[in-house]
Amino acid sequence: ARYRVNQQGTKPPDDPAMQPWEQLPEPLRESNRRQAENIAATLDSIGCGVRPAAHQAPVHLDFTADEIETMAALAHDHWVEERRNAGWVPGEVRDVARKITPYLELPYNELPEDVKEWDRQAVRAIPEALAAAGLEVYRIK
Secondary structure (H helix, E strand, C coil), X not given: CHHHHHHECCECCCCHHHCCHHHCCXXXXXXXXXXXXXXXXXXXXXXXXXXXXXXXXXXXXXXXXXXXXXXXXXXXXXXHHHHHHCCCEECCCCECCCCEECXXXXXXXXXXXXXXXXXXXXXXXXXHHXXXXXXXXXXXX
16 A cells, blocks of 8 residues: 555556555565565664564654665565566566566666665555554664
8 A cells, every 4th residue: 555655646547556455466466475574684684673562552763864775775686586586587678467677687776766766665664564563663783
């Protein structure tokens, strides 16, 4: 749902990724599950962890700009691995039906800024997503 809000106005409403969960194609649902499975490792990369919320309302933790970049780069690496495992290949123009994307072989630091922002938005949303499940992010250090 957060992704859909973030992408409003940049992706057409009929884009498969812009559909509610119940209408998402199974490969996109699985991609979302993989992203959720990587949250703990992503947070660990900046010295944070996940725990049940100690208070009725989970404590909100603000990430620094450097932490967001570290986690966004890791999120991109996870995305590349997930896409490769799903049979995607690199190509000049994105083609969902043929599983082609121009971002598959690019390291995070070489991505266009608008594409980096997709990863940043995803990691910024982690505290909110965890709070919805009664969890919170905390600093280990």
